[in-house]
Amino acid sequence: MVEAVIVLRNVWKSYREGDSIVTVLKNVSALFYRGEIAGIHGPSGSGKTTLLRIIAGLERPDRGEVIVDGYNLNMLDDLGLAMIRNTVVSYIPQDYGLVENLTVRENVELPLLIAGVPKEEREAKVREALEYMGLLTKANSYPTRLSGGERQRVAIARALVTTPSVLLADEPTANLDWENAIKVAEMFKMIRRDFGTTVLIVTHDPRILEYVDRSMNLMDGVLKDKLTSLAGHTHNYSRLTRRENKL
Amino acid sequence: MLALKQMLRGHGLKVCLVAALMLAILIKVAGDKVPDPVLVGVVLPASASSLIIDFRAHYSMLRALYMVGATPRQVRTYVLVPSTTLSAIYGAPYVTIGVVWATLVFILSLISSATVMMLALRITRKGFSTSIAMYTQ
Numbered sequence: 001m002v003e004a005v006i007v008l009r010n011v012w013k014s015y016r017e018g019d020s021i022v023t024v025l026k027n028v029s030a031l032f033y034r035g036e037i038a039g040i041h042g043p044s045g046s047g048k049t050t051l052l053r054i055i056a057g058l059e060r061p062d063r064g065e066v067i068v069d070g071y072n073l074n075m076l077d078d079l080g081l082a083m084i085r086n087t088v089v090s091y092i093p094q095d096y097g098l099v100e101n102l103t104v105r106e107n108v109e110l111p112l113l114i115a116g117v118p119k120e121e122r123e124a125k126v127r128e129a130l131e132y133m134g135l136l137t138k139a140n141s142y143p144t145r146l147s148g149g150e151r152q153r154v155a156i157a158r159a160l161v162t163t164p165s166v167l168l169a170d171e172p173t174a175n176l177d178w179e180n181a182i183k184v185a186e187m188f189k190m191i192r193r194d195f196g197t198t199v200l201i202v203t204h205d206p207r208i209l210e211y212v213d214r215s216m217n218l219m220d221g222v223l224k225d226k227l228t229s230l231a232g233h234t235h236n237y238s239r240l241t242r243r244e245n246k247l
Numbered sequence: 248m249l250a251l252k253q254m255l256r257g258h259g260l261k262v263c264l265v266a267a268l269m270l271a272i273l274i275k276v277a278g279d280k281v282p283d284p285v286l287v288g289v290v291l292p293a294s295a296s297s298l299i300i301d302f303r304a305h306y307s308m309l310r311a312l313y314m315v316g317a318t319p320r321q322v323r324t325y326v327l328v329p330s331t332t333l334s335a336i337y338g339a340p341y342v343t344i345g346v347v348w349a350t351l352v353f354i355l356s357l358i359s360s361a362t363v364m365m366l367a368l369r370i371t372r373k374g375f376s377t378s379i380a381m382y383t384q
Contacts (some may be wrong), residue, residue, distance in 0.1 A: 056314075058313065058314070078319050079318055079319060082316045082317060082318045082319065083316060083318075084316070085313075085314065085315065085316030086315060086316025086317075087316070091314055093314070097307075097310060097311055097314050098307075098311070099304075099307050099308050099311045100304065100307060101252075101253055101256045101257065101304050101307075101308070102252070102308075106252075107311075110311060110312075110315050111315040111316065113249070114312070114315055114316055114317045114318075114321060115316075158315070
């Protein structure tokens with residue numbers, strides 16, 4: 001049986017733009033399974049990034065339920081959401097979100113530093129992540145000295161260093177040429193194979209969708225792939241409760 | 248540590264040290280000719296600009312901290328360390344004209360610099376959450 005690692009139920013999200021209210025997500029429901037690479041596509045302003053940020057715990061939905069790897073994000077406070085971002089979900093923004101004043105090594109080390117991982121363990125994990133992404137020779141470089149493809153790999157290394165269950169990538173190929181875009185898409189496949197990570201890619205590039213297991217269309221805040229039933233999926237709610245109590 | 252690293256690699260700390268040195272010289276040479284409130288007043292823009300010069304760096308660090316799951320306490324620490332350090336440096340030259348003045352400068356400088364850091368934090372948070380819920384809370 002396939003385990004649902006992300007559960008979205010009737011998620012609504014609105015923003016205020018001047019005097020008007022824009023509803024970005026309208027009753028979005030979906031399931032994403034462990035180890036799958038899913039793609040969400042749609043035009044600009046359709047709510048793709050907002051959906052990703054909600055799953056990452058960076059924003060809260062106005063209504064609806066979001067469960068990620070057994071954690072009900074609605075029931076978590078700011079500290080709980082921070083823990084989720086540090087250990088369960090990794091988010092890669094479109095501009096990679098790297099700190100320019102920190103070297104590649106320090107950027108990748110950041111999530112471990114936050115988590116309070118001891119120095120020796122931290123160094124070993126960073127080295128492993130950099131080696132995995134082929135960036136060991138660039139460890140002491142600053143992000144401004146790297147190409148777009150290399151920066152993307154640094155962002156992926158930083159996202160992977162905590163071995164999260166879910167990897168969220170916002171337009172990962174938007175700033176790359178086609179050759180580098182293919183490399184990044186292949187990298188996501190490699191990550192899924194080696195770590196069993198669920199990868200969720202938001203893109204408006206239809207060519208990238210050839211590399212995903214399942215694609216969904218988000219148009220005007222409505223996701224086409226609707227949640228039909230939770231039956232048949234081993235979503236373990238007793239584990240959910242236990243984890244929430246722990247938080 | 249991260250905040251100190253950012254400060255050492257940025258320009259703000261250097262600007263602060265030079266400005267504090269100039270203030271120390273000013274106090275020593277012309278301290279009796281310039282009214283104390285004026286001497287204190289110049290600290291407000293000086294401390295704010297010492298952080299504004301590294302605003303982009305602080306903003307990108309705060310954003311990264313949010314993304315990688317820094318706790319609210321860790322974020323608060325990151326906001327306070329540069330403000331406190333710069334305020335202490337700006338307050339130091341005023342010890343020569345009195346501890347009360349030095350304390351006042353430290354507090355004013357802290358308010359000024361913390362406001363800049365809070366602005367960076369607010370922009371970071373707003374970037375991630377601009378929902379109606381935020382406006383109606």
